[in-house]
Amino acid sequence: MxxxxxxxxxxxxxxxxxxxxxxxxxxxxxxxRQRASGFAALLAIIIGQQVSTEAAAAIRGRVETALAGVTAERLLAADDQVLRDAGMSWRKIEYANGLARAVLTNTLDLHALAQMPDGDAIKTLSSMRGFGRWSAEIYLMFSLQRQDxxxxxxxxxxxxxxxxxxxxxxxxxxxxxxxxxxxxxxxxxxxxxxxxxxxxxxx
Known part of the structure:
Protein backbone atom coordinates (compact mmCIF):
# COMPACT_ATOMS: atom_id res chain seq x y z
CA MET A 1 0.00 0.00 0.00
CA ARG A 33 4.38 0.77 6.40
CA GLN A 34 6.16 -1.60 4.06
CA ARG A 35 8.44 -4.42 5.16
CA ALA A 36 10.32 -7.09 3.27
CA SER A 37 8.78 -10.54 3.15
CA GLY A 38 10.41 -13.89 3.90
CA PHE A 39 12.18 -15.59 6.77
CA ALA A 40 13.83 -12.47 8.23
CA ALA A 41 10.49 -10.66 8.37
CA LEU A 42 8.82 -13.59 10.13
CA LEU A 43 11.70 -13.83 12.60
CA ALA A 44 11.33 -10.09 13.29
CA ILE A 45 7.68 -10.69 14.21
CA ILE A 46 8.71 -13.39 16.69
CA ILE A 47 11.32 -11.10 18.20
CA GLY A 48 8.83 -8.24 18.47
CA GLN A 49 6.19 -10.14 20.42
CA GLN A 50 5.50 -8.68 23.89
CA VAL A 51 8.43 -6.26 23.86
CA SER A 52 8.61 -2.56 23.02
CA THR A 53 9.37 -1.39 19.50
CA GLU A 54 12.72 -0.04 20.67
CA ALA A 55 13.72 -3.27 22.42
CA ALA A 56 12.70 -5.35 19.42
CA ALA A 57 14.79 -3.21 17.07
CA ALA A 58 17.82 -3.55 19.32
CA ILE A 59 17.48 -7.32 19.54
CA ARG A 60 16.99 -7.64 15.79
CA GLY A 61 20.17 -5.66 15.22
CA ARG A 62 22.17 -7.87 17.57
CA VAL A 63 20.78 -11.05 15.99
CA GLU A 64 21.64 -9.81 12.50
CA THR A 65 25.17 -8.98 13.63
CA ALA A 66 25.62 -12.30 15.41
CA LEU A 67 24.44 -14.29 12.39
CA ALA A 68 26.20 -12.06 9.83
CA GLY A 69 22.85 -11.79 8.07
CA VAL A 70 19.51 -13.40 8.88
CA THR A 71 18.72 -16.59 6.98
CA ALA A 72 17.11 -19.85 8.06
CA GLU A 73 20.36 -21.70 7.39
CA ARG A 74 22.47 -19.36 9.50
CA LEU A 75 20.03 -19.36 12.36
CA LEU A 76 19.95 -23.16 12.60
CA ALA A 77 23.74 -23.32 12.33
CA ALA A 78 24.16 -20.92 15.25
CA ASP A 79 24.33 -22.07 18.85
CA ASP A 80 21.18 -21.17 20.75
CA GLN A 81 23.28 -19.31 23.31
CA VAL A 82 24.31 -16.87 20.59
CA LEU A 83 20.66 -15.93 20.12
CA ARG A 84 20.12 -15.79 23.87
CA ASP A 85 23.09 -13.44 24.24
CA ALA A 86 21.52 -11.24 21.54
CA GLY A 87 18.46 -10.84 23.76
CA MET A 88 16.01 -13.49 22.56
CA SER A 89 14.18 -15.51 25.20
CA TRP A 90 14.53 -19.30 25.21
CA ARG A 91 10.89 -19.62 24.12
CA LYS A 92 11.40 -17.29 21.16
CA ILE A 93 14.57 -19.20 20.22
CA GLU A 94 12.48 -22.37 20.16
CA TYR A 95 9.95 -20.69 17.88
CA ALA A 96 12.71 -19.31 15.64
CA ASN A 97 14.33 -22.72 15.23
CA GLY A 98 10.97 -24.25 14.38
CA LEU A 99 10.33 -21.53 11.81
CA ALA A 100 13.77 -22.04 10.24
CA ARG A 101 13.27 -25.81 10.00
CA ALA A 102 9.81 -25.33 8.45
CA VAL A 103 11.21 -22.97 5.81
CA LEU A 104 14.19 -25.20 4.97
CA THR A 105 12.06 -28.35 4.69
CA ASN A 106 9.40 -26.43 2.73
CA THR A 107 6.82 -27.32 5.36
CA LEU A 108 6.20 -23.58 5.23
CA ASP A 109 6.35 -22.59 1.56
CA LEU A 110 6.87 -18.83 1.60
CA HIS A 111 6.29 -18.47 -2.13
CA ALA A 112 3.00 -20.37 -1.94
CA LEU A 113 2.02 -18.36 1.13
CA ALA A 114 2.29 -15.15 -0.85
CA GLN A 115 -0.15 -16.52 -3.44
CA MET A 116 -2.80 -17.72 -0.96
CA PRO A 117 -6.06 -15.91 -0.17
CA ASP A 118 -5.93 -13.99 3.11
CA GLY A 119 -7.82 -16.57 5.15
CA ASP A 120 -5.69 -19.49 3.98
CA ALA A 121 -2.45 -17.58 4.53
CA ILE A 122 -3.51 -16.61 8.06
CA LYS A 123 -4.47 -20.21 8.83
CA THR A 124 -1.16 -21.52 7.48
CA LEU A 125 0.97 -19.09 9.49
CA SER A 126 -1.14 -19.50 12.62
CA SER A 127 -0.42 -23.23 12.58
CA MET A 128 3.25 -22.48 13.30
CA ARG A 129 4.37 -22.51 16.93
CA GLY A 130 4.85 -18.93 18.07
CA PHE A 131 2.46 -17.48 15.49
CA GLY A 132 -1.02 -16.53 16.54
CA ARG A 133 -3.59 -14.78 14.42
CA TRP A 134 -2.14 -11.35 15.25
CA SER A 135 1.35 -12.33 14.04
CA ALA A 136 -0.05 -13.77 10.84
CA GLU A 137 -2.15 -10.69 10.14
CA ILE A 138 0.77 -8.34 10.77
CA TYR A 139 2.87 -10.30 8.23
CA LEU A 140 0.08 -10.19 5.66
CA MET A 141 -0.49 -6.48 6.13
CA PHE A 142 3.08 -5.20 6.21
CA SER A 143 5.12 -7.80 4.30
CA LEU A 144 2.58 -9.06 1.76
CA GLN A 145 0.78 -5.69 1.53
CA ARG A 146 -2.70 -7.22 1.75
CA GLN A 147 -5.34 -4.49 1.71
CA ASP A 148 -8.20 -5.89 3.79
Whole structure:
Protein backbone atom coordinates (compact mmCIF):
# COMPACT_ATOMS: atom_id res chain seq x y z
CA MET A 1 0.00 0.00 0.00
CA UNK A 2 1.59 3.22 -1.12
CA UNK A 3 0.59 6.70 0.04
CA UNK A 4 -1.77 7.19 -2.88
CA UNK A 5 -3.67 4.01 -2.05
CA UNK A 6 -3.92 4.90 1.65
CA UNK A 7 -5.13 8.43 0.91
CA UNK A 8 -7.82 7.23 -1.49
CA UNK A 9 -8.86 4.36 0.80
CA UNK A 10 -9.42 6.77 3.68
CA UNK A 11 -11.45 9.11 1.50
CA UNK A 12 -13.64 6.13 0.65
CA UNK A 13 -13.83 5.07 4.31
CA UNK A 14 -14.79 8.59 5.36
CA UNK A 15 -17.72 8.37 2.97
CA UNK A 16 -19.11 5.32 4.80
CA UNK A 17 -18.01 6.06 8.38
CA UNK A 18 -18.86 9.39 10.00
CA UNK A 19 -16.28 8.87 12.78
CA UNK A 20 -13.47 8.61 10.25
CA UNK A 21 -14.91 11.60 8.41
CA UNK A 22 -14.74 13.57 11.67
CA UNK A 23 -11.21 12.46 12.65
CA UNK A 24 -9.47 12.47 9.27
CA UNK A 25 -9.19 16.28 8.96
CA UNK A 26 -7.84 16.45 12.52
CA UNK A 27 -4.90 14.07 12.17
CA UNK A 28 -4.49 13.45 8.44
CA UNK A 29 -3.56 10.22 6.72
CA UNK A 30 -0.90 7.81 8.02
CA UNK A 31 2.29 7.00 6.16
CA UNK A 32 2.75 3.61 4.47
CA ARG A 33 4.38 0.77 6.40
CA GLN A 34 6.16 -1.60 4.06
CA ARG A 35 8.44 -4.42 5.16
CA ALA A 36 10.32 -7.09 3.27
CA SER A 37 8.78 -10.54 3.15
CA GLY A 38 10.41 -13.89 3.90
CA PHE A 39 12.18 -15.59 6.77
CA ALA A 40 13.83 -12.47 8.23
CA ALA A 41 10.49 -10.66 8.37
CA LEU A 42 8.82 -13.59 10.13
CA LEU A 43 11.70 -13.83 12.60
CA ALA A 44 11.33 -10.09 13.29
CA ILE A 45 7.68 -10.69 14.21
CA ILE A 46 8.71 -13.39 16.69
CA ILE A 47 11.32 -11.10 18.20
CA GLY A 48 8.83 -8.24 18.47
CA GLN A 49 6.19 -10.14 20.42
CA GLN A 50 5.50 -8.68 23.89
CA VAL A 51 8.43 -6.26 23.86
CA SER A 52 8.61 -2.56 23.02
CA THR A 53 9.37 -1.39 19.50
CA GLU A 54 12.72 -0.04 20.67
CA ALA A 55 13.72 -3.27 22.42
CA ALA A 56 12.70 -5.35 19.42
CA ALA A 57 14.79 -3.21 17.07
CA ALA A 58 17.82 -3.55 19.32
CA ILE A 59 17.48 -7.32 19.54
CA ARG A 60 16.99 -7.64 15.79
CA GLY A 61 20.17 -5.66 15.22
CA ARG A 62 22.17 -7.87 17.57
CA VAL A 63 20.78 -11.05 15.99
CA GLU A 64 21.64 -9.81 12.50
CA THR A 65 25.17 -8.98 13.63
CA ALA A 66 25.62 -12.30 15.41
CA LEU A 67 24.44 -14.29 12.39
CA ALA A 68 26.20 -12.06 9.83
CA GLY A 69 22.85 -11.79 8.07
CA VAL A 70 19.51 -13.40 8.88
CA THR A 71 18.72 -16.59 6.98
CA ALA A 72 17.11 -19.85 8.06
CA GLU A 73 20.36 -21.70 7.39
CA ARG A 74 22.47 -19.36 9.50
CA LEU A 75 20.03 -19.36 12.36
CA LEU A 76 19.95 -23.16 12.60
CA ALA A 77 23.74 -23.32 12.33
CA ALA A 78 24.16 -20.92 15.25
CA ASP A 79 24.33 -22.07 18.85
CA ASP A 80 21.18 -21.17 20.75
CA GLN A 81 23.28 -19.31 23.31
CA VAL A 82 24.31 -16.87 20.59
CA LEU A 83 20.66 -15.93 20.12
CA ARG A 84 20.12 -15.79 23.87
CA ASP A 85 23.09 -13.44 24.24
CA ALA A 86 21.52 -11.24 21.54
CA GLY A 87 18.46 -10.84 23.76
CA MET A 88 16.01 -13.49 22.56
CA SER A 89 14.18 -15.51 25.20
CA TRP A 90 14.53 -19.30 25.21
CA ARG A 91 10.89 -19.62 24.12
CA LYS A 92 11.40 -17.29 21.16
CA ILE A 93 14.57 -19.20 20.22
CA GLU A 94 12.48 -22.37 20.16
CA TYR A 95 9.95 -20.69 17.88
CA ALA A 96 12.71 -19.31 15.64
CA ASN A 97 14.33 -22.72 15.23
CA GLY A 98 10.97 -24.25 14.38
CA LEU A 99 10.33 -21.53 11.81
CA ALA A 100 13.77 -22.04 10.24
CA ARG A 101 13.27 -25.81 10.00
CA ALA A 102 9.81 -25.33 8.45
CA VAL A 103 11.21 -22.97 5.81
CA LEU A 104 14.19 -25.20 4.97
CA THR A 105 12.06 -28.35 4.69
CA ASN A 106 9.40 -26.43 2.73
CA THR A 107 6.82 -27.32 5.36
CA LEU A 108 6.20 -23.58 5.23
CA ASP A 109 6.35 -22.59 1.56
CA LEU A 110 6.87 -18.83 1.60
CA HIS A 111 6.29 -18.47 -2.13
CA ALA A 112 3.00 -20.37 -1.94
CA LEU A 113 2.02 -18.36 1.13
CA ALA A 114 2.29 -15.15 -0.85
CA GLN A 115 -0.15 -16.52 -3.44
CA MET A 116 -2.80 -17.72 -0.96
CA PRO A 117 -6.06 -15.91 -0.17
CA ASP A 118 -5.93 -13.99 3.11
CA GLY A 119 -7.82 -16.57 5.15
CA ASP A 120 -5.69 -19.49 3.98
CA ALA A 121 -2.45 -17.58 4.53
CA ILE A 122 -3.51 -16.61 8.06
CA LYS A 123 -4.47 -20.21 8.83
CA THR A 124 -1.16 -21.52 7.48
CA LEU A 125 0.97 -19.09 9.49
CA SER A 126 -1.14 -19.50 12.62
CA SER A 127 -0.42 -23.23 12.58
CA MET A 128 3.25 -22.48 13.30
CA ARG A 129 4.37 -22.51 16.93
CA GLY A 130 4.85 -18.93 18.07
CA PHE A 131 2.46 -17.48 15.49
CA GLY A 132 -1.02 -16.53 16.54
CA ARG A 133 -3.59 -14.78 14.42
CA TRP A 134 -2.14 -11.35 15.25
CA SER A 135 1.35 -12.33 14.04
CA ALA A 136 -0.05 -13.77 10.84
CA GLU A 137 -2.15 -10.69 10.14
CA ILE A 138 0.77 -8.34 10.77
CA TYR A 139 2.87 -10.30 8.23
CA LEU A 140 0.08 -10.19 5.66
CA MET A 141 -0.49 -6.48 6.13
CA PHE A 142 3.08 -5.20 6.21
CA SER A 143 5.12 -7.80 4.30
CA LEU A 144 2.58 -9.06 1.76
CA GLN A 145 0.78 -5.69 1.53
CA ARG A 146 -2.70 -7.22 1.75
CA GLN A 147 -5.34 -4.49 1.71
CA ASP A 148 -8.20 -5.89 3.79
CA UNK A 149 -6.62 -6.96 7.10
CA UNK A 150 -7.71 -5.88 10.58
CA UNK A 151 -5.54 -7.28 13.43
CA UNK A 152 -8.30 -7.21 16.03
CA UNK A 153 -6.09 -8.64 18.80
CA UNK A 154 -3.89 -5.53 18.74
CA UNK A 155 -4.37 -3.56 21.96
CA UNK A 156 -3.57 -0.17 20.44
CA UNK A 157 -6.11 -0.75 17.66
CA UNK A 158 -8.80 -1.66 20.19
CA UNK A 159 -8.08 1.40 22.34
CA UNK A 160 -8.04 3.69 19.29
CA UNK A 161 -11.26 2.22 17.91
CA UNK A 162 -12.97 2.70 21.25
CA UNK A 163 -11.90 6.36 21.30
CA UNK A 164 -12.83 6.91 17.67
CA UNK A 165 -16.29 5.43 18.22
CA UNK A 166 -16.66 7.25 21.57
CA UNK A 167 -17.29 4.03 23.47
CA UNK A 168 -17.09 3.88 27.25
CA UNK A 169 -14.41 1.20 27.03
CA UNK A 170 -12.38 -0.50 24.35
CA UNK A 171 -14.24 -3.16 22.36
CA UNK A 172 -13.40 -6.84 22.45
CA UNK A 173 -11.69 -8.25 19.35
CA UNK A 174 -15.00 -9.75 18.20
CA UNK A 175 -16.82 -6.46 18.74
CA UNK A 176 -14.04 -4.61 16.91
CA UNK A 177 -14.32 -6.86 13.86
CA UNK A 178 -18.05 -6.18 13.75
CA UNK A 179 -17.51 -2.43 14.13
CA UNK A 180 -15.18 -2.26 11.12
CA UNK A 181 -16.83 -4.84 8.90
CA UNK A 182 -18.15 -2.05 6.66
CA UNK A 183 -14.55 -0.83 6.15
CA UNK A 184 -13.92 -3.77 3.80
CA UNK A 185 -12.11 -3.88 1.36
CA UNK A 186 -9.92 -1.18 2.98
CA UNK A 187 -9.47 -2.52 6.49
CA UNK A 188 -5.67 -2.40 6.25
CA UNK A 189 -5.77 1.33 5.56
CA UNK A 190 -8.31 1.66 8.35
CA UNK A 191 -5.95 -0.16 10.71
CA UNK A 192 -3.10 2.17 9.78
CA UNK A 193 -5.41 5.10 10.48
CA UNK A 194 -6.29 3.73 13.93
CA UNK A 195 -2.61 3.35 14.88
CA UNK A 196 -2.11 6.92 13.64
CA UNK A 197 -5.15 8.06 15.66
CA UNK A 198 -3.86 6.24 18.75
CA UNK A 199 -0.65 8.26 18.67
CA UNK A 200 -2.02 11.61 17.54
CA UNK A 201 -5.68 11.97 18.35
CA UNK A 202 -6.60 15.32 19.93
CA UNK A 203 -7.40 15.13 23.65
Missing amino acids: DQRHIDQALIDLASVDTDIARALPQIGTPAP IFPADDLALLVALGRLKRLEQKPTPKEARNLVEHWSPYRSAGSLFLWHYYRGAPA
